Amino acid sequence: MKKLRALSAAGGVALAIGFGGFAATPAAAASCTTWFDGATFGASCSAGGSQFQAYAKCGNASNYTFVYGDVKNVGSGQWSYAYCASVGRPLISGGVLFQ
Secondary structure: OOOEOOOOOOOOOOOOEOEOOEEEOOOOOOOEEEEEOOOEEEEEEOOOOOEEEEEEEEEEOOEEEEEEOOOEEOOOOOOEEEEHHHHOOOEEEEEEEEO
């Protein structure tokens, strides 16, 4: 599994993850606008690849899970949202994956 850089938001910790054909890139470097609250991480990207997907780390530092938003086309103006509420846990951090 490849080690990949990931954006960290919501006071979380940077992550190293691998996921299908997607690669994590800092959202600012990829021209993304992000939004988050206590249970959701969202992103909309205008550059950085052909498709993007928001992800969120949910739970706490020792017990967590990842959730993923829908895959969207870069430059479409659409948002991808990863919902921690879907697993009943608070948002720790979030980021954007690109393909």
